[in-house]
Amino acid sequence: MNSDRKFALLVLGIPLVGLLYCGLGIALFTSTTVVRTHPLVSGGIFILLPFGIAAYTWISASAKAYKK
Structure with missing residues (x-):
């Protein structure tokens, strides 16, 4: 999958x-x-569920970027 398709x-x-x-x-x-x-x-719970998913995604992406 190319980057344009992923972005879309x-x-x-x-x-x-x-x-x-x-x-x-x-x-x-x-x-x-x-x-x-x-x-x-x-x-x-309804508010914290997407916030927790977003925070986990953000932190794991940041950790992966700092690891490089």
Whole structure:
């Protein structure tokens, strides 16, 4: 896969995955009673999950760059 194709996949893929994640969150918040009874915990998990994935990706890429 060349770099232009990877970049196009990145530019189109990340927003689509974000939209799917938000749709999943809205669906869970409207349909599940456990999520509705504990909105702070559910919202915290909903926010921290992508933040944790992004932080892990950033730190591992930085560690790989410093290793070289």
